Amino acid sequence: MPREDRMWLLINTALTLGAAMVARKVVEVVWVATTGRNTPEDPGDPDLDRREALAFAAATGVAVGVARLLAARSASRYKRRHGGKLI
Secondary structure: OOHHHHHHHHHHHHHHHHHHHHHHHHHHHHHHHHHOOOOOOOOOOOOOOHHHHHHHHHHHHHHHHHHHHHHHHHHHHHHHHOOOOOO
């Protein structure tokens, strides 16, 4: 794999991981603000209400998935606009 391709792969990976971490933190903040409770530490905990576990898992999954998608698409657009050159 050419060096430029490896660099783009590294950049894309870093962007998507960063976006996922930010999205997770946003979900946590919004969760506390809307429910008044801390986020579930272990959604698999049998003492946790099933609806709460499902809602938290769904919100986190959607937010992280959308953030990763947007980050990857942004990196691809940047790469295409600049002809694959790192600026």
